[in-house]
Amino acid sequence: MELSRTERTRHRRLRDQGRSDRAALIEVLRAGFVCHLGVVVDETPMVVPTVYGFDDDFLYFHGSVASRSLAGGQTVCVTVTHVDGLVLARSVFEHGVNYRSAMVYGAPRVLSGAGKLAALRVLTEHAAPGQWDYARRPSAKELAATVIFALSLDEASVKIAEGPPGDGDGPDAALGLWAGVVPLETVRRPPSPDPALPAGIGVPAHIAALAREDASIH
Amino acid sequence: MELSRTERTRHRRLRDQGRSDRAALIEVLRAGFVCHLGVVVDETPMVVPTVYGFDDDFLYFHGSVASRSLAGGQTVCVTVTHVDGLVLARSVFEHGVNYRSAMVYGAPRVLSGAGKLAALRVLTEHAAPGQWDYARRPSAKELAATVIFALSLDEASVKIAEGPPGDGDGPDAALGLWAGVVPLETVRRPPSPDPALPAGIGVPAHIAALAREDASIH
Numbered sequence: 001m002e003l004s005r006t007e008r009t010r011h012r013r014l015r016d017q018g019r020s021d022r023a024a025l026i027e028v029l030r031a032g033f034v035c036h037l038g039v040v041v042d043e044t045p046m047v048v049p050t051v052y053g054f055d056d057d058f059l060y061f062h063g064s065v066a067s068r069s070l071a072g073g074q075t076v077c078v079t080v081t082h083v084d085g086l087v088l089a090r091s092v093f094e095h096g097v098n099y100r101s102a103m104v105y106g107a108p109r110v111l112s113g114a115g116k117l118a119a120l121r122v123l124t125e126h127a128a129p130g131q132w133d134y135a136r137r138p139s140a141k142e143l144a145a146t147v148i149f150a151l152s153l154d155e156a157s158v159k160i161a162e163g164p165p166g167d168g169d170g171p172d173a174a175l176g177l178w179a180g181v182v183p184l185e186t187v188r189r190p191p192s193p194d195p196a197l198p199a200g201i202g203v204p205a206h207i208a209a210l211a212r213e214d215a216s217i218h
Numbered sequence: 219m220e221l222s223r224t225e226r227t228r229h230r231r232l233r234d235q236g237r238s239d240r241a242a243l244i245e246v247l248r249a250g251f252v253c254h255l256g257v258v259v260d261e262t263p264m265v266v267p268t269v270y271g272f273d274d275d276f277l278y279f280h281g282s283v284a285s286r287s288l289a290g291g292q293t294v295c296v297t298v299t300h301v302d303g304l305v306l307a308r309s310v311f312e313h314g315v316n317y318r319s320a321m322v323y324g325a326p327r328v329l330s331g332a333g334k335l336a337a338l339r340v341l342t343e344h345a346a347p348g349q350w351d352y353a354r355r356p357s358a359k360e361l362a363a364t365v366i367f368a369l370s371l372d373e374a375s376v377k378i379a380e381g382p383p384g385d386g387d388g389p390d391a392a393l394g395l396w397a398g399v400v401p402l403e404t405v406r407r408p409p410s411p412d413p414a415l416p417a418g419i420g421v422p423a424h425i426a427a428l429a430r431e432d433a434s435i436h
Contacts (some may be wrong), residue, residue: 028356034301036254036262045256045263047297079265083252083404088425092342092353093360097252101267102300124310128400135310136390142311168414172354178419182346182429183407186301193398196386201396207306211400 024158028102031082032186037061038077039070052078052101053119053126054153059104059112060119063147069208073107078151085181089165090172096161098181104156108149117149129159130206244322247272250404251298251345256295257288270296271337272371273342277322278329278337281365286341288326288367296322296369299399303399307383308390314379316399322374326367337366348424 033112035052039043052061053087059078070076085098117138124132138146165179188211191203252269256263268323277296288294304314329337335356342350358365383397406429409421421429 013356034299034306034317036256036265036297036299038254038256038265040258040261040263043258044293044323045265045295047254047256047263047265047295047311047321049297049299049301049317061334075262077256077263077265079254079267081252081254081267084265085410086251086345088346088349088353088409090354091356091360092338092350093356093364095342095353097351099252099267101300103265105262113399120310124313127304128306128313130319131306131313132310135306135313135395136308136393138311142309142335152277164331164410164412164414166413173414175354176416178425179413180409180411180421182409182425184404185402185407186402189304189403191400192382193384193396194348194382196382196391198394199246201394203398204370204396206397207400208359210264211267 021158025102025153025156026042026054028080028082028100028158028160029059031100032080035059035061035078035080038079039074046151051127052080053123055122057155058119058150060110060123061149061151062123063110063149070108070110075105075107076151078104079180082186083184084162085183087161087165087181088179089167090170090175090177090179091167094165094167094172096165097161098183100158100160102152102156102158104151106152106155108151111150116146116148117143119150120146123148128207128210130204130210133208134204136196167186227322239376242378243320243371244272246298246300246318246376246378247277249318250298253277253279253296253298256297257292265335269341269345269425271338271341275371276337276368277371278341279326279369280341281328281367288328291325293323294369299402301402302380303401305379305383305399306397307385308388308393308395308397309385312383312385314383316380316401318376318378320374320376322369322371324370324373326369327369329366333362333368334364334366337368338364341366346425346428348422348428352424353420370407394418 014145034049036047037050038047081101083099087096089095120131191211223355252267255268256265258428268280299319305314307313311345339350
């Protein structure tokens with residue numbers, strides 16, 4: 001991902017590292033709970049945000065309007081991206097973005113029965129640990145109205161760009177311009193109670209902990 | 219986008235509002251600078267994060283590996299999403315996400331000449347206002363190595379979900395469980411100078427202002 005650099009920029013290989021190892025994939029997936037699901041509908045791509053969770057073997061995502069087209073074993077692309085910083089170089093050309101991104105390809109499977117319930121638990125606990133045991137679990141009717149897909153993590157790639165701009169050792173360094181990174185971070189704010197909540201129902205410990213947790217979902 | 223709700227949930231229509239007005243689109247586009255670009259490559263969807271900017275008529279995005287397949291006037295889908303909060307309801311089924319998302323469909327055009335330079339300026343200034351005048355502008359060679367696409371904003375939709383969970387007035391309210399929203403926000407941190415920077419080059423005013431600006435890119 002670039003602001004104005006190209007595939008051929010010499011610093012690119014140093015700053016952007018394609019990663020194929022499992023640990024990097026898990027790290028990227030762990031750092032968020034919203035992915036962008038890409039499907040093909042009538043030969044046109046459609047990219048929709050949706051909630052995900054994962055375990056050792058699968059990424060689970062919630063059915064959406066886009067997934068109506070997924071009945072026939074169609075291949076999808078699920079992308080999870082964290083934007084970590086804006087890279088300001090001496091030249092416009094070397095500007096860029098620090099980020100971590102994972103792409104997972106495959107033909108997702110619609111879950112049912114116990115597998116569906118287990119996946120819904122994974123989804124819920126990934127976004128809000130402790131909530132599965134705290135909130136009312138789905139009724140049979142609600143479960144029937146929920147569509148959950150499982151996508152194998154077998155075909156996945158991770159790309160990470162980090163660090164300062166790449167033109168600190170080039171001729172542009174002589175321009176005497178400031179260069180560096182403006183870091184970006186996604187943080188949780190204190191829980192905001194539903195106005196419909198009666199007095200006396202405090203924030204449960206697992207939600208308070210979630211909001212406090214290093215103040216960041218990264 | 220749901221954690222466990224479906225299209226048919228009765229509260230959905232109240233919480234999630236499809237917006238078609240231009241102002242909502244501009245507001246969503248203004249709040250970020252990384253989009254997810256969806257293309258079809260060999261009949262398979264590919265979703266890649268890339269940097270964007272926009273003006274009254276077009277969204278501009280930076281060429282990437284995915285855009286190699288865009289020579290033939292293929293339709294793409296560009297999605298911009300801001301995750302604003304995790305919605306914790308009384309039931310797992312009513313859990314959800316507060317978000318703002320824009321989708322733009324169209325066949326992007328590769329820019330050249332003055333249009334390309336102007337678009338690169340828009341891209342740069344959108345991510346870092348003031349930087350176009352501060353940094354060294356692209357040389358002819360760098361410009362030739364840069365691919366910028368223009369996508370009409372004519373076919374766009376916006377979806378916004380906000381507010382508390384929807385089950386505060388339903389039977390689950392009697393469960394006596396806490397419910398509410400954990401807000402999420404993307405914030406900028408203080409600029410981190412390139413370690414290669416010589417002493418005495420301070421952070422320029424426009425970058426300091428960017429990092430300070432209400433501490434949020436939302």
